[in-house]
Amino acid sequence: MTKYSLRSSALDILLRVGDNGAFSHLLIDQALKSNKIAVRDQALLTEMVYGTLQRKLSLDYFVNHFVAKPNKLKSWVRWLLYLSFYQMHYLSKVPDHAIIHEAVSIANERGHKGISSLVNGVLRSAQRQGFPSFEAISDDVERISLATSHPAWLVDRWIKQYGLEKTEVICQANLDSKPLSVRVQPLRITKEQAIDQLQEEGYQTAQSSFSPQGLIVEEGNILKSELFQKDCLTIQDQSSMLVAEMMQIEENQYVLDACSAPGGKTTHIAEKLNNTGQVMAYDLHEKKVDLVAVKAFALGLSNIETKGADSRELSAFHEPNSFDRILIDAPCSGLGVIRGKPDIKYNKDEADIMKLAKIQLELLENISPLLKKDGKLLYSTCTVDKEENERVIEAFLQAHPDFEIDQTFFTELPDVLKQAPGITTTGLQIFPDDYQTDGFFLTRIQKKG
Known part of the structure; x- marks a missing residue:
């Protein structure tokens, strides 16, 4: 694939994400699996798409600076300028003259001479004048x-x-990339064996301080590793691994995962159960629950039962006081995972946060009766907004004085997290800048007495 058609493919993805609300990570994944993108170009395509999306508002600021009538631009032309400005300002891999030449070629093919002349003029102005500084903005x-x-x-x-x-x-x-982390499937291989085998294959890893099963991949494309191909490893962020680690899982427990898809935490719980007991895994959509079942099968886990249902109505399936452990990994705004899914920040507003907080509280209200008297309920989200985290927990505890925060949660945190800046009386807020992980909130609740 030529650089020209590579950038044309990047533009197609950006248009589908920016104008039609498609998910960037899914489209990139499809493009990479199509075998139309050369291996040497895959990283560049990913970087161009994610980078352009991550910097969209900055790039729009540049477009407004260099284009006399930016509101008159066709959508594809605007995205072409974003893509070109991103490479010129934030990447050093391709010289400006090559970026300009390719952008003009794309404009010529998709539009007419007037558009290609405009693109050429705008990009050459940026090359000549340099980009405006944000530091001049006083607000x-x-x-x-x-x-x-x-x-x-x-x-x-x-x-x-x-x-x-x-x-x-x-x-x-949220603009910086974070290291990829993986969870070792301990029923198939020990972590020490995994480290040794990965080292033999040329991968550099470091142990996660969040989870005994976790490895941070420092060098190499782990997706190509033999261990990943054999389902001995699961891609999972360290913050996400912390959830199962903090549930006090013991063998033969009966566990509810109320919002389980796509199954990373569900299968981690099942592994920590040592494939004993049972995990009841629910999700609102049947298709999403199927992903959990597929993941469980791939990892050789037989202690997971999946079902599509609204978790606010689980009392129809289970008696009160049924579960030893409950996980509510609540649907949320996702504002803690922006750097991996940059389109999130443009597709949410404050009304969404308030609506989600209401659902989160309803989940706690309706699921908590299913917890045994001596059970533990872990609540988590992948967001960094207090409305969805601390305030949901505070509202629940205020309405249910028979529940309390389990104080042993704080003493059982991994050593690196015991003095975390995001610890409050309500739980642990991990920010994306704290440990090079996703932003995450979690806490543990129990019945009093």
């Missing part, structure tokens, strides 16, 4: 919003919750 919210490409409402909201300095650091961290 802090606007400056952070445009410099880090986060919607102004979100920046303002985080400043009110966490302060100016922390917000700026969070936003900046």
Whole structure:
């Protein structure tokens, strides 16, 4: 594939994500699996698409600076300029003259001479003049919003919750890539054996301080490894691994995973059960639950039963006081995983957060009666918004004085997290800038007495 057609493919993906709401990670995955992208170009395609999406508001600021009538631009032309500006300003791999030549070729093919002339003129102006600085913007919210490409409402909201300095650091961290981490399937291979075998294959790994099963991949494409091909490894962020680690799982327990898809935490729980007991895995959509079943089968786990259902109505399937352990990995805004799914930050608003917080509280209200008297319920989200985290827990505890935060949760945290900046009386908030992981919230609840 030529660089020209590579950039044309990147533009196609950006248009589908930006204009039609498609998911960037799914489209990139499809493109890479299509075998139309040369192996040497796969990383560049991924970087161009994710980078352009991550920096969209910054790139729009540049377009508005260099284009006389930006509102008159056709959507594909705007995205072509975003893509080209991203490479010119944020990448050093391709010289400007090559970027300009390819962009003009794409404009010529998709449009007419007037459009290709405009693209050529705009890009050459940027090359000649240089890009405008964000530091000249006096308003802090606007400056952070445009410099880090986060919607102004979100920046303002985080400043009110966490302060100016922390917000700026969070936003900046969301632009940086994080190391990939994997979970070893201990029923198939020990972690020590996995480390040795990966080293023999040329991979560099480090042990996770969040999970005894976790490895951080420092060098090499782990998806190509023999261990991954044999389902001895599961791709999972370290923050996500922490969930099962903090559930006090013991063999032969009866466990409920109320919002289980796509199954990373479900299968981790099943592994920690040593394939004993049973995990009841529910999710709202039957197709999503199928993903959990497929994952369980691949990992050789037979202690997971899946079912599609609204978890707010599980009392129809289970008696009160049924489960030793319950996980509510609640549907959330996903604002903790922005760097892996950059389109999230453009597709959410404050109304979504309030709506989700209501659902999260309903889940706690309706599922908590299913917990045994001496059971433990772990609540988690992959967001960093207090409304979905601390305030949901506070509202639940206020309405249910027979429940309390399990204080042993804090003493059982991995050593690296015991002094985490995000610890509150309500639980643990992990920010994306803290440990090079996803942003995550978790806490553990139990019945009093």
